[in-house]
Amino acid sequence: MGLPRYSLFGWFALVALLVCGACDSQPAPSSPSVLVLVLDSLHAGHSSAHGYARDTTPRFTRFAAAGVRFEQAYSQSSWTLPSTASLFTSLEQERHGVRTFNDALPESIPTLAERLRERGYRTHAIVQTPVLSSRHGLQQGFERYDVLDHSSASLERALELARESWEHRPGEPLLVYLHLAPPHMPYEPPAPFRGAFSAPDSSVSGSISECRRIHRAALAPDHPDVVALAARYDEHIAFADARAGELLEALARSAARPDAWVVWTSDHGEAFQQHGCQGHNATVYDEMLHVPLALARLDGTTPPQLVREPVSTMDVAPTLLELCGARPLGAELAGVSLREALSSGRAPAERLFSYSSRYKDDERQLHFAVRRGALKLVWRGDTGEAQLYDLVSDPGERVDARASHAQACEELQRDLERLRAVRIAGAPARTLAPAARPAERARLSELGYVEDSPDPGARSADGDGR
Numbered sequence: 214m215g216l217p218r219y220s221l222f223g224w225f226a227l228v229a230l231l232v233c234g235a236c237d238s239q240p241a242p243s244s245p246s247v248l249v250l251v252l253d254s255l256h257a258g259h260s261s262a263h264g265y266a267r268d269t270t271p272r273f274t275r276f277a278a279a280g281v282r283f284e285q286a287y288s289q290s291s292w293t294l295p296s297t298a299s300l301f302t303s304l305e306q307e308r309h310g311v312r313t314f315n316d317a318l319p320e321s322i323p324t325l326a327e328r329l330r331e332r333g334y335r336t337h338a339i340v341q342t343p344v345l346s347s348r349h350g351l352q353q354g355f356e357r358y359d360v361l362d363h364s365s366a367s368l369e370r371a372l373e374l375a376r377e378s379w380e381h382r383p384g385e386p387l388l389v390y391l392h393l394a395p396p397h398m399p400y401e402p403p404a405p406f407r408g409a410f411s412a413p414d415s416s417v418s419g420s421i422s423e424c425r426r427i428h429r430a431a432l433a434p435d436h437p438d439v440v441a442l443a444a445r446y447d448e449h450i451a452f453a454d455a456r457a458g459e460l461l462e463a464l465a466r467s468a469a470r471p472d473a474w475v476v477w478t479s480d481h482g483e484a485f486q487q488h489g490c491q492g493h494n495a496t497v498y499d500e501m502l503h504v505p506l507a508l509a510r511l512d513g514t515t516p517p518q519l520v521r522e523p524v525s526t527m528d529v530a531p532t533l534l535e536l537c538g539a540r541p542l543g544a545e546l547a548g549v550s551l552r553e554a555l556s557s558g559r560a561p562a563e564r565l566f567s568y569s570s571r572y573k574d575d576e577r578q579l580h581f582a583v584r585r586g587a588l589k590l591v592w593r594g595d596t597g598e599a600q601l602y603d604l605v606s607d608p609g610e611r612v613d614a615r616a617s618h619a620q621a622c623e624e625l626q627r628d629l630e631r632l633r634a635v636r637i638a639g640a641p642a643r644t645l646a647p648a649a650r651p652a653e654r655a656r657l658s659e660l661g662y663v664e665d666s667p668d669p670g671a672r673s674a675d676g677d678g679r
Contacts, residue, residue: 249476280509297351
C-alpha cells in the first residue's frame with residue numbers, strides 16, 4: 214500500500230527563494246531560533262535514509278538531504294529518561310545522575326535551555342511522554358514545559374503547540390524542544406499507514422501485550438511474529454515521519470523564523486529480538502543506540518553534507534550553543550561541538566565513546582560499552598564478561614573479535630574499567646524525584662514501562678529486566 218508523499222525539500226527551496234533572497238551573502242544571525250525534534254524510539258536501521266529497504270522515512274530523508282546527516286549517531290543510553298538528560302547536558306547518565314525513574318537532574322548541572330535563556334531566548338518544551346515528567350528536573354531552563362500523554366489527540370495537540378509557539382513573537386529568538394511519542398510502542402498507527410508494510414491477514418497487532426508476548430517467548434529475529442511486529446513498527450515510523458515532516462512544512466510556509474536551525478533525531482533505537490530483546494533499555498548493542506541525526510536550516514540554505522564518522526547525541530547541545538553564540542555548558546563534557554562538520558562533512562575521528570543501559574538495583578542487569586573507531590567492547594553484567602566487535606565487518610555485533618584484536622581489546626578494557634570507576638566515584642549526590650502519581654504510573658504502564666521493582670525477575674514489555 215502506498216504512503217502519501219510530499220516534498221519537504223520543495224518547501225525549503227521555495228522559502229529560500231521568496232524569503233531569504235541573497236541570504237548566502239549575508240552574515241548568519243547571532244541568535245537563530247532552534248527546533249529540537251525527537252521521535253521516540255526511532256532506530257536508524259529502520260530509516261530509509263540509512264538504506265532500509267522500506268520507505269519508512271521519506272520526509273526525514275529529504276530533510277537530511279537538504280542539510281547535514283550523520284550516518285553514525287548514537288545515544289548514550291538505551292532508554293528515554295537518561296538519554297534526554299544527556300542530550301540537554303552533554304553528560305553521560307553516570308555524571309548527570311538521572312539513571313532511574315527515582316532520579317532527578319541536580320539544579321547545579323546546566324542545560325542547553327538554561328544557556329539559551331541566558332542568551333535571551335524564549336524556551337518551550339513539548340513532550341508527549343510521561344517518562345519525561347517534570348518531577349525528573351528536565352524542565353530546567355524552560356519557561357514552559359508541557360507534558361502530554363501518548364494518545365493521537367495529544368500528538369495533534371503537541372504539533373499545534375509547536376506551531377503556536379513558533380509563530381508567536383517571531384522577532385525574539387526561540388528554542389522549541391518537541392518530543393513526539395511515535396514510533397514508541399505500542400505500534401498502532403492510524404490509516405493509511407496501518408497495513409502499509411504488514412500482511413492484510415497478520416494477527417500481530419503491535420500492542421504492548423503482543424510486544425511482551427514476543428519478548429518473553431524469546432523468539433528468533435526471523436520468526437514470522439517478530440517480522441510481523443517489525444512491520445507494525447515500520448508503519449508507526451512512517452506515520453511519525455509524515456506528521457513531523459508536515460510540521461516542518463508548515464513552519465517553513467509561515468516564514469516566521471526562516472533562519473532557524475532544526476535538529477531531527479531520536480532518543481534511542483529499538484530491538485527486534487537481536488541479542489534476545491524486544492524494545493529498548495536493556496542492552497547497549499547498536500540496535501538500541503543507533504539513531505538518525507540531521508541538522509538543517511529551515512530556509513534550506515545549509516550546504517548538504519554526509520558525515521560518516523561516529524558522533525553522539527551529546528554533541529547536539531555544544532553544537533547548538535556555538536551556533537547560537539551562547540555560553541558553553543562546561544569544560545569537561547562528553548560531547549563536542551560539530552559546527553565544523555556542518556561545513557567540512559567531517560567529525561572528530563578516533564574519539565572514545567561510552568554507553569550504558571538502564572540502571573537497576575541488581576548490577577547483573579547493567580550493560581556497559583566503550584567504542585573507539587570501528588571497535589566496540591561490550592560488558593554484560595549478566596555474564597560478567599566483555600566481548601569485542603568490529604562494527605565494519607560485523608555490524609550486527611555477533612562475532613567476538615577479541616582474539617584477532619588482542620591489543621586493542623586490552624586497551625578498550627582498561628578504558629572501560631577506568632571510565633566506570635571514575636563515573637561511579639564522581640557520580641552526583643542522589644537527587645530523588647518525587648514519587649509518580651497514580652495517573653502517571655498508569656500512563657507509563659500503557660507504554661510498557663514498570664516503575665523500579667524489588668523483584669529482579671519481573672519483565673516489562675520493552676525488554677527490560679528488573
